[in-house]
Amino acid sequence: MSQFSDLVGVFEESGVAAAIRESDTLFPFIESVHVIAICLVVGTIFAIDLRLLGLASVGRPVSRLASAILPVTWGAFAVAAASGFLLFISNATKYLANGYFDAKIILICAAGLNMIIFHAISAKDLPQWETQAVPPLRARLAGLLSILLWITVVACGRWIGFTMQVL
Amino acid sequence: MEALLTGFSKWLAATSLSHTIQTVTWIIPTLQTIHILCVAIVFSSAVLVDLRIFRLFERDQRLSVITQRFLTPIWPVLVILLITGSLLIIGEPRRSLVNITFYLKMALLIVAVLLTATLQRAAVASPGLFEDNGRRLTGQALATLSVLVWCGILFAGRWIAYTQAGL
Numbered sequence: 001m002s003q004f005s006d007l008v009g010v011f012e013e014s015g016v017a018a019a020i021r022e023s024d025t026l027f028p029f030i031e032s033v034h035v036i037a038i039c040l041v042v043g044t045i046f047a048i049d050l051r052l053l054g055l056a057s058v059g060r061p062v063s064r065l066a067s068a069i070l071p072v073t074w075g076a077f078a079v080a081a082a083s084g085f086l087l088f089i090s091n092a093t094k095y096l097a098n099g100y101f102d103a104k105i106i107l108i109c110a111a112g113l114n115m116i117i118f119h120a121i122s123a124k125d126l127p128q129w130e131t132q133a134v135p136p137l138r139a140r141l142a143g144l145l146s147i148l149l150w151i152t153v154v155a156c157g158r159w160i161g162f163t164m165q166v167l
Numbered sequence: 168m169e170a171l172l173t174g175f176s177k178w179l180a181a182t183s184l185s186h187t188i189q190t191v192t193w194i195i196p197t198l199q200t201i202h203i204l205c206v207a208i209v210f211s212s213a214v215l216v217d218l219r220i221f222r223l224f225e226r227d228q229r230l231s232v233i234t235q236r237f238l239t240p241i242w243p244v245l246v247i248l249l250i251t252g253s254l255l256i257i258g259e260p261r262r263s264l265v266n267i268t269f270y271l272k273m274a275l276l277i278v279a280v281l282l283t284a285t286l287q288r289a290a291v292a293s294p295g296l297f298e299d300n301g302r303r304l305t306g307q308a309l310a311t312l313s314v315l316v317w318c319g320i321l322f323a324g325r326w327i328a329y330t331q332a333g334l
Contacts, residue, residue, distance in 0.1 A: 028325060028326055028328075028329045031325055032321065032322045032325040032326065035203070035321055035324075035325050036210075036318055036321045036322070038207070039203065039206055039207035039210045039211065039321060040207070040210065040211055040214060042204065042207040042211075043207040043208050043209075043210055043211020043212065043214075044211050044215070046207070046208060046211070047211065047212075047215070047237075056236070056240075057236060060225075065225075068224055068225045069215070069224075072214070072215070072218065072224075151200075151204060154200055154203055154204055154207070155196075155197075155200045158196050158199050158200045158203065159196050161196075162192075162195075162196050
């Protein structure tokens with residue numbers, strides 16, 4: 001754990017972190033990029049989740065929709081993660097002490113785990129059901145869980161802003 | 168004009184609804200969470216349609232089908248955005264009404280709404296819109312404008328918090 005704190009300290013004391021912390025415009029600028037990227041991540045994931053629930057794009061096979069949308073999702077996720085990392089290092093110690101920040105990271109991991117489990121177990125027989133308007137229950141559950149997890153990720157993100165003063 | 172808006176903000180802040188929003192601590196972050204989730208849906212839908220115009224998304228489907236799938240749901244979600252946005256203004260009137268960034272956001276929103284509505288109507292009227300070589304460039308210019316305007320709205324939305332009166 002102390003090694004982790006040391007590593008966090010190295011980032012927090014870096015010139016980049018100090019620049020973000022001390023500038024009046026850098027933090028809001030990176031935060032705006034973070035919001036745009038997160039919106040694209042969440043919105044595009046919702047489009048796939050709604051397909052899994054049988055509520056949207058029902059005429060499209062699931063794998064076809066996913067392969068069209070996921071490059072956008074992953075691109076946006078990379079930007080969200082990079083901008084999020086920059087925001088984090090500007091006040092790393094305070095963020096780590098904030099319960100909503102910790103919850104947000106855990107919930108993002110949970111959403112990733114949900115996706116991995118869906119791919120590994122539920123989607124093995126994907127070709128058999130992916131053209132159905134309403135997919136089987138386990139796919140609908142994965143979609144519903146994903147939507148709920150991402151809603152809580154966004155909620156935690158907003159609550160961070162109300163429970164810690166960074167500027 | 169500014170005196171008028173300040174006076175109106177003071178009156179609005181004194182209403183019982185505003186008082187409730189101000190004093191119940193979870194209301195503002197909850198409204199902001201719903202607002203951002205709706206922004207995610209509208210923004211992602213617009214971006215996916217813009218990517219289709221660039222032939223980078225589901226190019227085997229006609230633009231009219233893509234606009235039907237992704238732009239139609241934008242309108243009810245915009246109504247939720249209007250409601251949550253209005254409640255946020257009622258809760259903290261001075262934060263927005265006496266803030267130039269808020270008016271920039273609203274101006275960009277009008278452009279985005281007009282652009283989206285026009286695109287949706289045009290795609291329904293001529294399903295092969297922007298497919299021929301002559302019109303492709305027009306389509307790509309409009310798609311680029313759409314992405315930039317939506318990004319501008321999200322940017323301005325975040326900057327409202329940093330440019331409010333009294334900071």
